[in-house]
Amino acid sequence: MNTKSTCLPTFERFRAVNKAFPKTQEISEIKQRGEKVFGWLCTYVPEEIIHAAGILPVRITGYPREMELEDANAYLYINNCSFSRSCFQMGISGEYDYLDGVVAGSTCDGARRLFDLWRHYIDIPYSHILTVPRKFTSRAHSLYYDQVKLFKSSLEQYLETHIDDAKLLNSIQVYNEARGKLKKLYELRKADKTPISGSETMEVLNASFRMTKESFNKHLDILLDELSRSREKHHGEARLMVMGSVMNNPEFIKSIEDLGGLVVTDELCTSTRYWSDPVVVDGVEPLEAISKRYLNNYPCARMVPSEERFDRIKKMIREYRVDGVISQIIRYCVPYAHDLPLITQRLQEIGIPILSLDVEYGTSGSGQVRTRVQAFLEMLEARKR
Amino acid sequence: MSSAGTSTKIETFIQTANLLSRMNRSQPGARESRTLYYRMLADYYNNIHRARQEGKLIAAHTVFFPTEVLYAMDIVPMHMETTTWLSAFLLKEQSELLAKGSELGLAPEICSPHRGVAGMFALQEIPKPDVILWSNLICDNTAKSGELLMELTGSPGYFLDNPFQDSPGELDYLIGELKEMVTFLEEVSGKKMNWEKLSEIIERTNKEIDLYREINELRKAVPSPMNISGYLELISADYLFPGQVQAIEYLTKLRDELKSSILNKEGAVTNERFRLMNLFIPPLHLLGSLVNIFDEQGAVSVAEPMFTRWSDGKLDPSKPLRSVAQKSFLIPERRSMYGPLKGPAIPDIVESAEQYQVDGAIYWAFMGCRHTCAAIKVIKEALNEIDVPMLTIDCDIIDPTVNSEDEVREQLMQFFEMLEDR
Numbered sequence: 038m039n040t041k042s043t044c045l046p047t048f049e050r051f052r053a054v055n056k057a058f059p060k061t062q063e064i065s066e067i068k069q070r071g072e073k074v075f076g077w078l079c080t081y082v083p084e085e086i087i088h089a090a091g092i093l094p095v096r097i098t099g100y101p102r103e104m105e106l107e108d109a110n111a112y113l114y115i116n117n118c119s120f121s122r123s124c125f126q127m128g129i130s131g132e133y134d135y136l137d138g139v140v141a142g143s144t145c146d147g148a149r150r151l152f153d154l155w156r157h158y159i160d161i162p163y164s165h166i167l168t169v170p171r172k173f174t175s176r177a178h179s180l181y182y183d184q185v186k187l188f189k190s191s192l193e194q195y196l197e198t199h200i201d202d203a204k205l206l207n208s209i210q211v212y213n214e215a216r217g218k219l220k221k222l223y224e225l226r227k228a229d230k231t232p233i234s235g236s237e238t239m240e241v242l243n244a245s246f247r248m249t250k251e252s253f254n255k256h257l258d259i260l261l262d263e264l265s266r267s268r269e270k271h272h273g274e275a276r277l278m279v280m281g282s283v284m285n286n287p288e289f290i291k292s293i294e295d296l297g298g299l300v301v302t303d304e305l306c307t308s309t310r311y312w313s314d315p316v317v318v319d320g321v322e323p324l325e326a327i328s329k330r331y332l333n334n335y336p337c338a339r340m341v342p343s344e345e346r347f348d349r350i351k352k353m354i355r356e357y358r359v360d361g362v363i364s365q366i367i368r369y370c371v372p373y374a375h376d377l378p379l380i381t382q383r384l385q386e387i388g389i390p391i392l393s394l395d396v397e398y399g400t401s402g403s404g405q406v407r408t409r410v411q412a413f414l415e416m417l418e419a420r421k422r
Numbered sequence: 423m424s425s426a427g428t429s430t431k432i433e434t435f436i437q438t439a440n441l442l443s444r445m446n447r448s449q450p451g452a453r454e455s456r457t458l459y460y461r462m463l464a465d466y467y468n469n470i471h472r473a474r475q476e477g478k479l480i481a482a483h484t485v486f487f488p489t490e491v492l493y494a495m496d497i498v499p500m501h502m503e504t505t506t507w508l509s510a511f512l513l514k515e516q517s518e519l520l521a522k523g524s525e526l527g528l529a530p531e532i533c534s535p536h537r538g539v540a541g542m543f544a545l546q547e548i549p550k551p552d553v554i555l556w557s558n559l560i561c562d563n564t565a566k567s568g569e570l571l572m573e574l575t576g577s578p579g580y581f582l583d584n585p586f587q588d589s590p591g592e593l594d595y596l597i598g599e600l601k602e603m604v605t606f607l608e609e610v611s612g613k614k615m616n617w618e619k620l621s622e623i624i625e626r627t628n629k630e631i632d633l634y635r636e637i638n639e640l641r642k643a644v645p646s647p648m649n650i651s652g653y654l655e656l657i658s659a660d661y662l663f664p665g666q667v668q669a670i671e672y673l674t675k676l677r678d679e680l681k682s683s684i685l686n687k688e689g690a691v692t693n694e695r696f697r698l699m700n701l702f703i704p705p706l707h708l709l710g711s712l713v714n715i716f717d718e719q720g721a722v723s724v725a726e727p728m729f730t731r732w733s734d735g736k737l738d739p740s741k742p743l744r745s746v747a748q749k750s751f752l753i754p755e756r757r758s759m760y761g762p763l764k765g766p767a768i769p770d771i772v773e774s775a776e777q778y779q780v781d782g783a784i785y786w787a788f789m790g791c792r793h794t795c796a797a798i799k800v801i802k803e804a805l806n807e808i809d810v811p812m813l814t815i816d817c818d819i820i821d822p823t824v825n826s827e828d829e830v831r832e833q834l835m836q837f838f839e840m841l842e843d844r
C-alpha cells in the first residue's frame with residue numbers, strides 16, 4: 038500500500054486522544070467536575086444506559102503493545118487470553134484508577150473472569166454483570182431485556198436517580214449518530230482508492246471508545262468532511278479483511294499495509310461489530326429497542342448459530358470486494374479458535390483465501406507474522422495474474 | 423464410516439470395564455461398589471453398542487447436560503468428554519485423537535477433551551450419533567464444540583443455552599430451552615416424551631442427590647474411608663446414569679461400605695498422614711501412579727468441593743421439566759465453575775477445607791480450562807487465610823506429553839515434605 042499517513046488535523050486529534058488514554062484530558066476534566074466515568078467490557082454492554090445516567094462510558098482495553106504481563110499472569114493465570122490479562126495488568130497497575138464502575142456481560146470465559154478478578158482485586162465503587170444469552174430467539178430477547186432492565190435499575194439505585202425515556206432517547210440518538218458516521222467512514226473504504234487506510238480507521242475507532250460521543254461525533258463530522266476533500270489516496274495490491282479476536286492496535290494493521298495490502302474492512306468487536314447496527318426505536322420502548330439492538334447486533338463468535346456471523350462476513354467480503362482474509366486469533370481465545378475450521382471452510386467455498394495467525398493481544402505484527410503476511414500477499418498477487 | 427472400527431472401540435470399552443470389574447471382584451478386600459462402578463461403565467457402553475439393534479437413537483452430548491430428558495425419551499446418551507477420557511485412560515489413544523483434532527484446525531489452546539472429541543468423530547471411531555446436544559454449561563469449549571461436531575457427523579443438533587446467573591427469570595429461560603429441546607428430540611426421534619417416566623427419574627434423582635450428600639457427610643470421618651480414585655468414580659454415577667437405578671445401586675453400596683469402614687475405623691490408606699482437598703481433576707492417565715503415591719505417603723482425598731458439593735434443594739417430581747432445570751442449578755460444578763465468582767464458589771471451598779479438616783489442597787491447573795484456572799489465586803489466598811497451603815500443578819487431563827509421572831511425583835513429594843514440617 039502507499040503508506041503515507043493522512044495529515045488531517047482532526048485525525049491527529051483522535052490520535053492524541055489514543056496516545057493519552059487512559060488518562061485523557063477530557064476524562065480528567067470530567068472527573069474534576071465531579072462526574073463519573075465507567076469502564077465497560079465487551080460489546081454486549083448497552084452503553085446508552087450508562088450515557089443516559091450522565092456517566093462517560095469508556096471501553097476497557099489493554100496495552101497498545103505486546104507486553105510482559107507478570108502480575109496479570111499471576112492473577113488470571115497464564116491460560117487466559119492476553120486481552121483479559123493486558124486489561125487486568127493495566128487495572129491492577131492503577132492505570133484505570135479513575136473508574137467509578139465496571140460493567141460486563143457473561144460473554145466468554147476470558148471476559149467474565151476478567152470482570153470477576155477486577156471486582157475482587159481492584160477497588161471499584163460500582164460493578165455489574167449482565168447475563169447475555171447466546172441465542173437470538175424471542176425467549177433470549179426477553180431474558181436479555183430483563184437483564185438490561187435490571188442493569189438500569191441497579192444503576193438508578195446506585196446513583197439515586199431516575200433514568201427516564203427522554204434521557205434514553207437522547208442517548209440512542211447520540212450513539213446512532215456515531216454509528217451512522219462510522220458507517221460513512223467505512224463506505225469510503227469501498228472505493229478502489231480510499232482516503233483513509235485501515236490503520237488510520239482503527240485510530241478513529243479507538244478514539245470512539247475514549248471520548249464523549251458528543252465530542253467524537255463533532256470531530257468525526259469534520260474528519261469526514263476533510264476526507265472528502267483530501268487528495269491523499271490509499272490503494273493496495275490486495276484488498277483485505279481482518280477478523281477474529283478483539284484487536285485494536287493500529288500498528289498491527291499498519292504492518293500489513295506496509296507490506297502492500299490494504300485493509301478495507303474487518304470483522305472485529307472493536308470496529309464493525311461495534312458500530313454496525315443502529316438502535317431502532319420503532320413502536321417499542323427505548324429500553325427494549327436498546328436490548329434488541331445489542332442482542333441482534335453483528336454477532337460475536339460466542340453466539341449460536343454461528344452461521345449468522347459467517348453470513349455477515351461473506352456479505353462484507355462481497356461489499357468491500359475483499360481478496361483475502363487475515364484471521365488473527367489471540368492464544369486461548371476459545372470462541373474464535375473453535376470457529377476457525379468452520380469459517381475457513383466457508384471461505385474456501387466462495388474462493389476467498391484465509392491466513393490464520395495465532396497472536397497475542399497488542400501484537401504489532403512483526404517477526405513471524407510479517408513473514409507469513411508477506412507470503413500471503415504474494416499468493417494473492419499470484420492469483421490475480 | 424467403518425462400522426467395524428466403531429463397534430470395536432465401544433466393545434473394547436465394554437470388555438475392559440468387564441475385565442476390571444472381574445479383577446476387582448477377585449481381589450481380597452476389594453470394595454463391591456468399585457465392581458459396580460465398572461459394571462456401570464460396561465452397561466453404559468453396552469447401551470450405546472446395542473442402540474442400533476434396539477432401534478434407539480444415540481444422542482452425543484457435552485458434559486453436565488441434562489440427560490434425564492434423554493433417558494425419559496428412551497434415547498441413548500453418549501457423554502462425549504467421558505468417552506474421550508476413557509479412550510485416553512483405558513486405550514491410551516489420546517495422541518491420535520489430539521493429532522486428528524489439530525488436523526481439523528483446532529488450536530492447541532482448546533481444551534484437550536474437546537479436541538479429542540472432534541478427533542474421535544473425524545476418525546469415525548465411535549458410532550455416528552443421531553443428534554448432537556451441547557450447552558454452554560460449563561464453558562466456552564462446551565458452548566462452541568457442537569457446530570463443528572454437527573458438520574463432522576452430519577447429524578442435527580440442539581444447543582441448550584444455560585443462563586449465567588441464578589434468578590427466577592433465568593430458571594424460566596432454561597425451562598423454555600428444555601421445552602424446545604424436547605420438541606426437537608420428539609421430531610428427530612418420532613417419539614413423544616414420556617412425562618411419567620421423567621417424573622420417576624426426578625424422584626430417583628432426589629434419592630441420588632441425597633445419597634451424594636450422605637456420602638459427603640461420611641467422608642468427613644478420620645481416617646478417611648475413600649482414596650483419590652474414589653472421587654472420580656463417585657462423580658461418574660451422575661454423569662452417566664442420572665436418576666437411574668444403576669446410580670442409586672452404586673451410591674447405596676458405596677454409602678454402606680463407607681459406613682462400615684468408619685464403624686471399623688478402617689482408613690483408605692494404612693497410615694493417614696495428609697488429608698487433602700483436590701481441586702479440579704488430576705491427569706487421568708496418571709491416576710494409577712497417583713493412587714500409589716498417595717498410598718505410599720498416607721495421603722487421602724477427603725474433599726473435592728468443585729465436583730462433590732451439591733447445593734441445597736429438592737426437586738419436585740410433579741414438575742419434571744422444571745426439576746431438570748433446577749437440577750442444573752444444584753450440581754456442584756455449576757456452583758464452583760459457572761456464574762460469577764462472587765457467588766458461593768470460594769466460601770464453599772473454604773468451608774469444605776474446615777469441615778473436612780484438610781491439611782493441604784492441590785489445584786490441578788488444567789491448561790485448557792481457562793475459567794477455572796483464573797480462580798486459582800483467589801482460592802489460594804482464601805485457603806491461606808485459614809492456614810491451608812495449596813499446591814498448584816500445571817497439567818492436562820488427557821494429554822500425557824504435558825507432564826510426566828516423575829515431575830508430578832516430585833512436586834507432590836515436596837508438598838508432602840512441607841506439610842510434614844508444619
Ligand code: SF4
Nearest residue numbers: 118145147148282370
Ligand atoms: S473473545 Fe477471546 S479475546 Fe475476547 S475476551 Fe473472550 S477469550 Fe479473550
Ligand code: SF4
Nearest residue numbers: 533560561563790791
Ligand atoms: S475441562 Fe474446563 S474447558 Fe474443558 S470442558 Fe471442562 S470446564 Fe470446559
